[in-house]
Structures are given as C-alpha cells and as structure tokens.
Amino acid sequence: MNFLCICTYFKGVEFLKSCKAEGNNVYLLTNQKLKDKAWPRESIEEIFYLKNIENTFDTYQIVLVGLAAIMRNKKIDRVVALDDFDVEKAALVREHFRIPGMGQTTARYFRDKLAMRMQAQDAGITVPPFCSLFNDIDITEYLQRSSPPWVIKPRSEASAAGIKKVHSFQEAWDNLHSLGDERHNFLIEQFKPGDVYHVDSLTINGKVIFTRCSQYLNTPFEVSHGGGIFRSVTLEHNSEDDAALKKMNEDVMRSFGMKSSASHTEMIKCYEDGKFYFLETASRVGGANLAEMVEFSSGINLWREWAKIETIVAVGGTYELPMVEDFYSGIVISLSSHENPDYTPFNDPEIVWKMDEEYHIGLIVRSKDRAKVLELMEKYASMIRDLGYHASAPAPDKPVH
Secondary structure (H helix, E strand, O other): OEEEEEOOOOOOHHHHHHHHHOOOEEEEEEEHHHOOOOOOHHHOOEEEEEOOOOOOHHHHHHHHHHHHHHOOOOOOOEEEEOOHHHHHHHHHHHHHHOOOOOOHHHHHHOOOHHHHHHHHHHOOOOOOOEEEOOOHHHHHHHHHHOOOOEEEEEOOOOOOOOOEEEOOHHHHHHHHHHOHHHHHHEEEEEOOOEEEEEEEEEEEOOEEEEEEEEEEEEOHHHHHHHOOOEEEEEOOOOOHHHHHHHHHHHHHHHHHOOOOEEEEEEEEEEOOOOOEEEEEEEOOOOOOOHHHHHHHHHOOOHHHHHHHHHHHHHHOOOOOOOOOOOOEEEEEEEEEOOOOOOOOOOOOOOEEEEOOOOOEEEEEEEEOOHHHHHHHHHHHHHHHHHOOOEEOOOOOOOOOO
16 A cells, blocks of 8 residues: 655654554655654655645645646555644545545544534534634624633644633724734634643544543643643543543544544533533644653554554454553653753653653653652652743744644
8 A cells, every 4th residue: 555644744753664564655745844854764665845834725736736746656545644734635635636534524623623613512512612703793792692711713723822812802802803814714712711631542443442531730721821831641540530531532533523543632621610621633643742641651652553543444454452551651841941951850760751852851751650640740840940941932923833
C-alpha cells in the first residue's frame, strides 16, 4: 500500500516508522520550513514540500495539482493527516481522488468547533450554550438569554489559540466588531468554569478499542493566556468520572461518524452543576507530548498503534490491541528562560522522560500510586518557578500557525 502522510508540523515520527514497518510505502507532504528536521528518512520513500501551509483555496489547488502529477505513476491508496491543521487537506485529497477514508463533511466534525457543537447537541451530548456569529439578531438574543462570561473562539484553531474571554454584552459586541470580515470564522459560547479533561482513544471500524482519561491540572487556556505551567495527570482508573468520560467519548465518536483513527477529545466538569460538557475533539494524537504520557501509563504508543490500524483497515486484516497497563503518569512542561535547562535537581526515581527541546523544560513521571504522581506534579511546578527556569510568552491577539 502507498500511504500519503500530510504533516505540516514536525510530529508523528513514530507513525511514519510504524507505517513503514507494516510493509507500506510512505510518502510525506510537509512544510518547506521543516526540510531539515529529523524526519525518519529511512522510512519515507519521498518527501514533498509546501511553501504555504495555510488552508486556503490557493494551497488546496497546489496540493491537488501536485498530487495529480505524482499519481500518474504512483497510486496513493490511503491519506493520513497527522496534525489538526492538515485534516482539511487530507479530506480534500480523499474526496478529489476518491480515496477511501474520512471525507470533508465528517472531517468538519473533527476540525470545526461550530460543527462539533451543533452535531453534539443534535446527538443529545451536553455542550455549553453557544451561538454562531452569522446573524446579528441571533447573537443579540443569545447574549440576552445567557449569562457572562463568554468566550469567543476561532472555529478552526487548535488548543486555546485565539480565544478571547468577555464579561459583558458591550464587551462581547466590541470584540465581535473587531473581527470584521473574519467574524463568520468564530463562535461564542458561555464560559463554564471547571476541571478540564482529555480523553485519548483509538477506534477501528467504528468501535472504540482503547481509551485513557486524564485531567489537566492547568488548562490549555490558563497556560496560553496566563503564562502557567502545563500539567496533566492520569485520571483514577475505573472511577465514576473515568466511566462517564469514556461513555461521553464513545457517544461523540459514534455521532461524529468516526471509523478508524486516533482521537483526542476534551471535556469540562462544571463546578456549578457537576456535569460534564463536551468541548472539542480531533481525529489525531494529542499534542504537547500527551502521547508519551499516555504510553507511560498504559504501555500503548498511540502513534504506532494508529499506523497499524490504518494498515489493517486498508488490507482487511485483524487488529489486536497490545496488553494495556494500569500505571498513573503525569506530565509537566514549561517554556524555559534557559536554552538547555539543567535537569540535575530533578532526580526522583519516578521520572521516566525528560524533554529535549531548546528553551523548554518538561518531565513525565510514572507510578502505581496516583497520589505520588500528583505530589510530584506540584513539586516540579514549584521547582521550575523557584529555580528560575519558568518563562512565558503573551498569547497572540490573533491565531498564528
């Protein structure tokens, strides 16, 4: 099989290696700026480059024309998007060249936050009250019947990029007016204070076969807008919350039409009513090294197993999930004022991974005792601050790639 992997950010190395190891020919379409990155070139037949990675009509045309030329002598059997920003490109390619897999309509549910909310609401999945930004009367009525604060979100950005929090009717309209002709690319929803969770899964032929639930100790919004330290920890296995999140995740995957992929879904447990609310999902492996955190708690490498699933589905074989372990893991990551931080003070035996990236510091710990993981998460966040390692950058006014 010939697999075209689209990934305009440097990630998914394990997927590429595993896809090749399964006997496939792997082709990569990526960003020209990533030409010198450490791609696993021994696992890749050929790399194609895009100068402009934005999801615009011009980019789409370049992708289609380029692939049309390539497919004259190389048949592409499957297309996989390894990053959020490439989901639209992959769906377009599948639709245009009639390649099996997720089409553009279904891809919207895993990329467009407005489409997600409308589909979830139609399926009876609880979501915060929201409104599109198409019609002035609809917006005014929404603001009048709901209570602040609200958040104005880009429909197609990842994580907390581009989100603005507003606290009054006038502030909301001031921000909406400032969006100008881009307003239709945003939505507004009621801000629900609560604990945010992420559910990382594998699905094959419409059935969720693996799930690991975790809780952000600092939400992505807090980190990007408040300069906090990113932390997440595995949720208590077989707890009431664990079961509720798994059930909601399965409902989302089923109602959104997920067939076979990795997925990363976020929910919030509201402080006011104790209910879980669906926030967003994505048909890919979670970012911020959450895949490593999941692997250290479960023994399941999401990238590797996703590649196996894509191959099995393509050739019609049988997939068997490896044995799942029941450890607890936690991750802490921060921007650093040091180009290469000294990890010497971080020496507990529970440490199983250290981040190797300039101007970043990060650790993953693992234990059979969740309380120990939580203790170390607090300890390391304090150390990163107290030792002068922590740095922060202001959130951009507009989403940037």
